[in-house]
Amino acid sequence: MSALAHIGGSPSGTSTTAAPEPTKRGGMAAYLLLLPGLIWLLVFFVAPLVQLATVSLQSQFPGYPGYYYRNVDFGNYGRAIVEYWPHFVRSLLFAGLATFFAFVLAYPLAYAMAFKAGKWRGVMMICVIAPFFTSFILRTIAWRQILSDEGPVVSVLNFLHVLPGGHITETWVAVVAGLTYNFLPFMVLPIYASLERADPKIIEAGGDLYANGFTTFRTVTLPMSMPGVLAGTLLTFIPAAGDYVNAELLGSDISTKMVGNGIESQFFKVLGGYPIAAALSFTLMAVILALVFLYVRRYGTEELL
Amino acid sequence: MAEFRAAKGDLVLENVTKSFTNFTAVDDLSMTVPRGAFFALLGPSGCGKTTTLRMVAGLEQPTSGRVLIGDTDLTGSRPYERPVNTVFQSYALFPHLTVRDNVAFGPKRRGAKDAQAQADATLALVQLTHLAGRKPTQLSGGQQQRVAVARALVNHPEVLLLDEPLGALDLKLRREMQVELKRIQTEVGLTFVHVTHDQEEAMTMADTVAVMNLGKIEQMGAPEVLYDLPRTKFVANFLGQSNLLSGHVDDTDGEHIIVSAAHHKLRLRKSRAAAGSGDIAFGVRPEKTRIHNTDPGASAAGNSIGPGTLLDVSFTGVATQYLVDVPDAGRWAVYEQNLDLDRIDSRPGDTVWISWDPGHAFGVRP
Ligand SMILES: Nc1ncnc2c1ncn2[C@@H]1O[C@H](COP(=O)(O)OP(=O)(O)O)[C@@H](O)[C@H]1O
Ligand SMILES: [Mg+2]
Numbered sequence: 153m154s155a156l157a158h159i160g161g162s163p164s165g166t167s168t169t170a171a172p173e174p175t176k177r178g179g180m181a182a183y184l185l186l187l188p189g190l191i192w193l194l195v196f197f198v199a200p201l202v203q204l205a206t207v208s209l210q211s212q213f214p215g216y217p218g219y220y221y222r223n224v225d226f227g228n229y230g231r232a233i234v235e236y237w238p239h240f241v242r243s244l245l246f247a248g249l250a251t252f253f254a255f256v257l258a259y260p261l262a263y264a265m266a267f268k269a270g271k272w273r274g275v276m277m278i279c280v281i282a283p284f285f286t287s288f289i290l291r292t293i294a295w296r297q298i299l300s301d302e303g304p305v306v307s308v309l310n311f312l313h314v315l316p317g318g319h320i321t322e323t324w325v326a327v328v329a330g331l332t333y334n335f336l337p338f339m340v341l342p343i344y345a346s347l348e349r350a351d352p353k354i355i356e357a358g359g360d361l362y363a364n365g366f367t368t369f370r371t372v373t374l375p376m377s378m379p380g381v382l383a384g385t386l387l388t389f390i391p392a393a394g395d396y397v398n399a400e401l402l403g404s405d406i407s408t409k410m411v412g413n414g415i416e417s418q419f420f421k422v423l424g425g426y427p428i429a430a431a432l433s434f435t436l437m438a439v440i441l442a443l444v445f446l447y448v449r450r451y452g453t454e455e456l457l
Numbered sequence: 458m459a460e461f462r463a464a465k466g467d468l469v470l471e472n473v474t475k476s477f478t479n480f481t482a483v484d485d486l487s488m489t490v491p492r493g494a495f496f497a498l499l500g501p502s503g504c505g506k507t508t509t510l511r512m513v514a515g516l517e518q519p520t521s522g523r524v525l526i527g528d529t530d531l532t533g534s535r536p537y538e539r540p541v542n543t544v545f546q547s548y549a550l551f552p553h554l555t556v557r558d559n560v561a562f563g564p565k566r567r568g569a570k571d572a573q574a575q576a577d578a579t580l581a582l583v584q585l586t587h588l589a590g591r592k593p594t595q596l597s598g599g600q601q602q603r604v605a606v607a608r609a610l611v612n613h614p615e616v617l618l619l620d621e622p623l624g625a626l627d628l629k630l631r632r633e634m635q636v637e638l639k640r641i642q643t644e645v646g647l648t649f650v651h652v653t654h655d656q657e658e659a660m661t662m663a664d665t666v667a668v669m670n671l672g673k674i675e676q677m678g679a680p681e682v683l684y685d686l687p688r689t690k691f692v693a694n695f696l697g698q699s700n701l702l703s704g705h706v707d708d709t710d711g712e713h714i715i716v717s718a719a720h721h722k723l724r725l726r727k728s729r730a731a732a733g734s735g736d737i738a739f740g741v742r743p744e745k746t747r748i749h750n751t752d753p754g755a756s757a758a759g760n761s762i763g764p765g766t767l768l769d770v771s772f773t774g775v776a777t778q779y780l781v782d783v784p785d786a787g788r789w790a791v792y793e794q795n796l797d798l799d800r801i802d803s804r805p806g807d808t809v810w811i812s813w814d815p816g817h818a819f820g821v822r823p
Contacts, residue, residue: 353549356516359536360543361608362461362566371562375553 208430217424228431236414236432240439243410246324247393250331251339254388255381257332258339262380263373265340266347280340292330292401299326299402322404330398338387346380347373382451386444393440411436461567462538466527467492468513468616468648473522475508475672482508484672485522490616490650490665492527495642497659498652500669501695506652507546509669510618513650514543526615537566542609546620548601550593556580556604557589563612579611582641599630603637610641616648623658635662656696660684668692688731690738690821699740700789702762703823706734715759716820719786723818724759730820737820743790745817748779749810750803760818762786763810767803781809 211223233240265276283291299305299320309315320326354376358368396412403409415432418425468490475483483505490496498506511517513524515536523532531539542563551559560576569575580586583603593601602622609617622638623631639662642649653659659666660680667677668691676683676692683696693699704718714730716723716739723739730737753761765783772795779791789811803809 351547351549353545353547354551356536357543357545357549357551358562360514360516360541361563361612362537363562364535364537367566371566372551376551378553 204430204433207426208434210427212424212427220424220427225427228427229435232428232431232435235428236411239409239411239414240436242324242399242408243393243412243436244439244443246328246331246399246408246410247389247395249328250335250392251385251389253328253332254336254339255385258336258343258384259381262340262344262347262377265344266350267352277344280337284337288334289397289401292334292397295326295330295333296321296401299329321402322408324403324408326402327399327408327410330402331392331395334395334398335388335392338391339384342383342387343377343380346377346383350376378451382448386447390440390444394436460538462526462529462531462534462540464526464529464531464540465492465615466529468650469523469525470509470513471523471525473509473512473519473524475505475512475517476520482672483512483519486672486674487522488667488674488677490648492615492648493646494665495639495649495651495663497663497666498650498669499656499659499666499695500654502654504669505672506654506669507620510543510620510650510652513616514541514618515539516543540615542612542614542617544605544609544617544619544622546622546624548593548605550601550604550608552593554592555589556585556591556593556596559593559604560607560611562608567612575611576607579607582610582644583607583637598625599634602626602634606638606641610645610647613645614647616650619649619651621652621654623653623655631658638662660696666696668695670695686729686819687740687821690823693738693740693819693821698743698790700743700746701821702739702786703736704739705736706730706732709733713759713815714820719762719783721762721786722759723762724815725818725820726815729816729818731822732820736823738823739818739820741813741818743778744776744792744794746789746791746811746813748781748791748793748803749812750807752810753812757812760815761810761812762789764808765789765811767805767807767809769805770803779803779809781811783811 206222207220208228209224209226210220210228211225213219213221261276261280265273265280269276297303301319301321306315306318306320309320310318317323320329350373355368355373358372359365363371393410394412396410396416399408399410399413400416411432415429415436418429418432422428470486470488473483473486474481486505486509498509500506508517512519515531515534515538518533523530525531526540531541551562554562557573557576557580560579561572564572564575577586577589580589583606585600585603585607588596588600593604596604602625606619606622619638623634626634635658638649638651651659651662660683663680665677666680666683668675668683670691676688683692687693687696687699690701693701702718702723704716704723706714707717707722708715709727710724712727713724714727714733716725716737718739725737725739727733748767749761749763752763762783763781765781765786767779768782768788769778769780771778774795776792776794779793781789781791783789791811
């Protein structure tokens with residue numbers, strides 16, 4: 153990072169020494185070392201992406217549902233967006249809400265783990281990671297039980313008369329809760345890592361320089377953990393926006409479906425839906441990339457850009 | 458919210474003790490640092506220097522005892538309530554803030570309207586104006602050190618605490634910064650409490666040095682006084698080097714006491730002895746002694762020791778260092794400046810005697 157910063161910053165005063173030019177053999181070795189990674193990317197990322205892109209531009213044989221021919225038909229994108237724009241809105245909204253709630257839950261937890269847990273730190277870490285040992289689907293189904301009309305949550309809320317609709321499953325609340333729950337560890341771990349790495353002396357320096365506990369948190373601890381917060385929000389938002397399992401298992405048939413559900417049904421349930429599914433996938437990817445780009449530009453630290 | 462205490466005056470530690478679960482880091486320590494002094498706390502690693510500073514800063518609370526500035530008792534108050542700032546051993550600069558914002562941090566927290574201007578003025582004092590826009594990671598160790606000093610100084614604390622601020626710098630930079638810190642202290646006139654384990658640093662910089670060992674202050678005073686007349690064995694060896702010989706007081710002779718040790722009767726001024734009777738350790742600095750290849754005789758009686766066997770001679774340019782084995786008195790070091798034209802020509806194995814001016818000898822508790 154400091155190397156990047158040096159390039160960006162104005163090196164007034166001290167002279168920055170130019171990096172020695174790599175020798176020819178050194179350069180070759182670097183490329184050779186990169187090769188396995190490049191091949192991996194080519195086979196498992198670029199190739200499927202190209203394949204998906206071509207599918208998204210195919211046209212159907214008229215009269216033969218399920219058969220396509222190679223074409224450059226951008227109409228698929230138009231049809232996908234017209235039909236699925238509410239799903240896009242829901243995807244971004246639910247993922248945004250889940251990211252927000254995950255942050256609100258994760259920050260105090262990560263803070264406690266980093267600064268207050270003492271000997272319990274290891275136990276807390278295991279508790280955060282342990283859910284990964286069971287299947288994502290199983291855990292989501294378990295939430296369906298927990299949030300069901302006969303389950304403890306709804307019973308208590310109904311008893312207190314604070315649940316207008318009378319149930320949680322089949323509503324967006326259940327979907328957002330499921331997303332929040334499933335992606336919480338991805339928020340906790342990077343924030344914890346950034347807090348744990350912070351030198352306690354720096355936080356003490358805040359107190360030494362006339363900042364009380366809360367001001368020190370606001371002006372020192374929180375800004376220092378921003379790289380972790382940024383990583384956590386990205387690791388939560390990106391997969392949550394593309395998720396379909398939570399909406400499928402916890403949401404209703406229509407009104408809480410997300411883009412992922414649209415893609416899934418076009419791929420597996422609609423005859424001849426492949427081009428639309430591919431176009432949806434690409435559109436979702438573009439939207440997420442654009443949002444992430446804007447977000448990182450706005451809040452990103454030098455460490456990430 | 459608790460409020461800032463604008464205390465003024467000397468820094469006073471009264472019977473301060475700090476115990477951790479199974480360890481007493483600072484043990485019933487009392488000291489007074491006069492307002493405006495450059496005060497050095499000198500001691501080996503682990504003797505409790507950092508713990509002492511942290512109690513003054515409020516980052517640690519004493520198990521018992523009081524910390525005062527002037528008449529204001531600061532014991533129990535929070536760090537942000539004290540007119541005290543710290544230059545941390547690891548600098549502890551805020552990595553997410555620029556140099557200027559690091560320095561402006563304290564004034565901002567205290568609601569200063571001109572925090573940035575104050576920061577700029579202080580950066581000028583430490584000659585860092587040209588780096589004000591950089592982040593700490595873009596600075597060298599020496600530059601970070603100056604930022605840490607500026608960040609504390611800008612608040613004009615009643616007491617500035619420096620915890621081994623030069624420890625991470627290389628020798629040349631360390632010497633430069635010693636001069637620089639001394640200049641800054643003279644310029645701003647604040648009380649500096651400078652912690653170090655480097656005796657030379659303590660002696661060159663401070664008006665008053667407190668030598669600390671095992672959580673206690675062994676001796677405190679002006680560097681010249683401490684060096685000339687150490688009161689404990691620890692001080693005699695930690696501050697420079699000493700030839701020490703254990704014995705007991707045998708007799709008195711007017712202004713002198715006679716110390717009997719290793720078959721010798723050594724004379725010691727009463728005013729320079731830590732005890733007037735009983736056991737005592739006789740000491741003299743190597744550079745205060747001379748070497749002879751004949752018995753210096755009756756004229757030096759009581760102020761010489763020998764014969765001994767010369768073990769080693771090393772020529773260092775300005776001086777020649779001799780190492781002498783004196784039977785039952787251990788190894789003695791002699792540093793002689795190369796002033797004489799007719800220096801004795803001696804080599805290892807020779808029989809030699811050592812003498813000194815009686816005014817230079819001292820007696821410490823055994
Ligand atoms: N928080 C703590 N818990 C237990 N022991 C400590 C703590 N802080 C310091 N100590 C112990 O107190 C002693 C003095 O430490 P310190 O004041 O840092 O010494 P110095 O700064 O002189 O090197 C050391 O032996 C250290 O291990
Ligand atoms: Mg220390």
